[in-house]
Amino acid sequence: MALQKQFRWSDESEPHKQRTKEIIHKHPDIRNLIGRNRYTFLVILLCVTMQIGLAIMLKDAPWWVALLSAYCVGAFACHTLFVCIHECAHNLIFKNRTLNIIAGIIANLPLVFPSSVSFKKYHLKHHSFQGVEALDADMPFRWEARLIDNSVLGKALWLLLYPVFQLLRPMRLTKEISIFDGWTIINWIIQFSFLALVVYFLGAKSTCFLVASFFFSIGLHPLGARWIQEHFLTHGDQETKSYYGVLNSVNLNVGYHNEHHDFPSVPWNKLPQIKAIAGNYYTTLGFHTSYTILLFRFLFDKELSVHSRMARDNRGKNKKGIKIQEITES
DSSP: OOOOOSOEEOSSOOSHHHHHHHHHHHOGGGGGGOSOOTTHHHHHHHHHHHHHHHHHHTTTSOHHHHHHHIIIIIHHHHHHHHHHHHHHHTTOSOSSHHHHHHHHHHHHGGGSSOOHHHHHHHHHHHHHSTTBTTTOTTSOOHHHHHHHTTOHHHHHHHHHTHHHHHHHGGGGGTTTSOOOOHHHHHHHHHHHHHHHHHHHHHOHHHHHHHHHHHHHHTSSSGGGGHHHHHHSOSSTTOOOOEEOSGGGGTTTTTTOHHHHHHOTTSOGGGHHHHHHHSHHHHTTSOEESOHHHHHHHHHHOTTOOTTOSEEBOOHHHHHHHHHHHHHHHO
């Protein structure tokens, strides 16, 4: 197979809205899973406390201990906090939207860069307009895909610097969403104040631990394979894949990605029940069971690159599908 040098384009609308409609028709009881999980806030407090505690403990540790701790422990805590921010974006913790925003800002603290408020704005577009470059911040830039090309080193650097690319992509959505508002400013003030306190009172090693934990959590780490798992074309033209591996136990079932896209108003703890109820819709789809294997496959498989994504430009079909998503949020 020749190496793909551009995104694969589709004239069809994204697959989730139609599947949601069919599942609800055949399994109406799946609506009972829709709701919130307030206990997720305890997970946020646990992970934030753990990261701050580790930063304090590593204040005078050797550099290699700080980096190893970031890779082996901090990355997992930060990834879980990122998933919690994702739950906040869907208002899946509290009924009150403001409380979800506040919870997201708290979860953001060990993640170094302010992102929780802006994430909600562009992430919801990803659900409604998957693969539409102008609206989906999860889609790589075309120049980004060309820059990385298909070298092992290029793909490794892309994963290591993934947070940087992720920071740049929402800029192309400025015509569709307002990136800055009062809550964004509050997020920035609290985040940079927290980071300043860490730098002043704990010093360079503790700061390095938090920064490294964040970059490893969504970068060059088995956890970083999540970005390949979710929407890269690793199984033919199937746009979304789930992960049914052991790390779901510590990552709040974030691997159940087809299930989440089909029912974005179901909290993380009930996502496996979607698969149990409507299993015939998911067992026939391609999925992954190992992030480590997927990470190495992405790095060394010449047929996989940043171009391995499905793109579309049919906003009209997607807009018609929004009503189906609203069924799951009512």
